[in-house]
Amino acid sequence: MPINIKEKTRTGVINPIFTCQPAGAQYASIGIKDCIPLVHGGQGCCMFIRLLFAQHLKENFDIASSSLHESAAVFGGVPRIEDGVMTLLQRYPHIRTIPIITTCSTETIGDDIEGTIRKLDKRIKEQMPGRKVKLVAMHTPSYSGSQVTGYNEAVEALVRTFATAGVKNEKINVFTGWVNPGDVIEIKHLLAEMGIDGNVLIDTETFDAPTMPDKSAFTYGNTTIEDLTDTANAKGSIVLAKYEGGSAADYLKSEFDVPVAMGHLPIGIKNTDAFIANLAKLSGKPVPKSLVEERGRAIDAMADLAHMFFADKKVALYGDPDLVMALAEFCLEVELKPTLLLFGDDSKQVAKDGRLKELGDKVDYEIEAIWNADLWELEEHIKNNPGDIDIIMGHSKGRYIAIDNKIPMIRVGFPTFDRAGVWKKPVIGYRGTELLAETIANTLFADMEAKHNREWVLNTW
Ligand code: SF4
Known part of the structure; x- marks a missing residue:
């Protein structure tokens, strides 16, 4: 069914989805x-x-x-x-x-x-x-x-400033987009399993700074000037979030002839498969058995939950466009129904994104996608369509909508400050996908218990 894409018509913003x-x-x-x-x-x-x-x-x-x-x-x-x-x-x-x-x-x-x-x-x-x-x-x-275009501008400015032609190498640039440190660790894990020397931009693994015996707890980023300089000499670039790093990879292609694979955020099986396929194609390396097994474990975990607990539950999603689109694709893999997608800035590109049309083509119900949206749109939708949204997925700024309407909420994106350690846990890759499915399930289980809604099922599951 064609997806219904529209712009918010109301003037002004109430409870913005993005910051600046x-x-x-x-x-x-x-x-x-x-x-x-x-x-x-x-x-x-x-x-x-x-x-x-x-x-x-x-x-x-x-x-x-x-x-x-x-x-x-x-x-x-x-x-x-x-x-x-x-x-x-x-x-x-x-x-x-x-x-x-x-x-x-x-x-x-x-x-x-x-x-x-x-x-x-x-x-x-x-x-x-x-x-x-x-x-x-x-x-x-x-x-x-918004914060999305600001991130993109910054990554491009850094690459334009530092990328310098030198000796060609076997590295692959991976432009992650604005993801959590836990996701960066997962991307590095996938690269290591593939035996690929990756240049991960921007590498935020070290944001999880330990408190040392001398009480120092210095937090710093992990991408060096040399990494940025060397982007020009890589074997290829993979972009995981088109709107958050895509133009830097395009610059490397036009200026230094570094091939680009414009991918999707590797959330869910299909998107992670595509990332692995891009890595294999650019590097010429085979996919190891360890990743086939990881994939299998994720599918197994998803199958355990999908039909019994997730089927036909309607999901509202908001946040960065690449994240929302990848999460919506993941939802379809586990029988959840993404029905409302909210994009928080005025980028007309998002409204024309081919991934939205593809999503609509896959379902037999109407998906509504609103760009230039705010969280008031979500609140109004829930108020005007009681019982229409079963799950909310987004960052912590939407927490009161979930609390007031007693809708279970999964914290994803930025910022998430009302649950511990969300930023350390990946949603990316096979392991992140498995963890995401389990997080959704556990959130639903807690909700079932709190509302005494079929909670006895958990005794026998
Ligand atoms: S919108 Fe952002 S950049 Fe503009 S004044 Fe406010 S904080 Fe500063």
């Missing part, structure tokens, strides 16, 4: 080793985002702010960038790159970021001879796009 573009740029930047981003704007553009990262990951990250005040609106904020960069370089001798992330106010003022970088490059050379640092312009005004 600089959030995506900041998330990509904290994933780079020896890097502290400088957010050029009011303090809140940095502080509120840091707070979200701390809520989600329970870790602190170094992010600087140029901290503009009223005078900058009149005279411009360039001196604040200059002061900010020089202070960072003096205080942190290890820094090798500083992304300069613009915001609503500084894009409106029209501060010349590229010109300021040229001026600063000269100043650093004169005042700090021998100091090697790259300043990277990231333009992320937040009156268009």
Whole structure:
């Protein structure tokens, strides 16, 4: 049945699904080793985002702010960038790159970021001879796009700045998109099983920082400047989230002739199979038995749950477009019915995405997809169609809708702060798929018990 794709008609946003573009740029930047981003704007553009990262990951990250005040609106904020960069370089001798992330106010003022970088490059050379640092312009005004486009802009800016032709290697760039550290670990596991030397961008595995005996708990990203430089020399690139890293891979293709496989987030069996097939094709390596077994275990776990507990349950999904589309495909694999998909920004590309049409072609009921949506759309849908949604899947900002309407909710995406350790657990790959199916099942079981709804089934299952 054709999918019903529409834009939210109401003016204004009530309970946004996404945060703003600089959030995506900041998330990509904290994933780079020896890097502290400088957010050029009011303090809140940095502080509120840091707070979200701390809520989600329970870790602190170094992010600087140029901290503009009223005078900058009149005279411009360039001196604040200059002061900010020089202070960072003096205080942190290890820094090798500083992304300069613009915001609503500084894009409106029209501060010349590229010109300021040229001026600063000269100043650093004169005042700090021998100091090697790259300043990277990231333009992320937040009156268009969202955290999704901001992440994409940042990854492209990093690759454009650092990618340099050198000796060709056997590595495969894997652009993960904005996924959790647990997903990155799973991607690295799949690469290791395949015997592939991967260049995972952005590698956030180290976000799970241990507290050491000396009480230090330093959190840093794991993608190095050398990794970014080497992207130009890879055997190929695989993009897992088209809207979050796709343009960086396109740049590598056009500038350095690095082949690109534009894939889907490997959630569910079909999408993980496609990722493994892309890895096998680009590397020329066979799929090992260990992965065939992992796949088999995931299918076994899904079969145990699908028909008995999941069949025909209607699911509302919201979040990043690549995540929502992959989750919807996964739902169909376990007999769940994705019926409402909400995309939280004004990207018309999403509305035209071929994956939505494919989803509609697979089902015999109507799926509604709303772009430029907010969480009020979800609330209204539930209010106007009582009993129509059985499960909500999305980040923690929708928790009150789930609580108020007594609908079981699965936490996925960013930010998830009302359940412990969500960010450590993958939804990607065969093992992530298995874990996701079990998380959904356990959420439903707890709901059955709380509502005394067929909970006796669990005695015999
Ligand atoms: S919406 Fe604009 S002003 Fe508000 S935090 Fe984001 S960048 Fe800053």
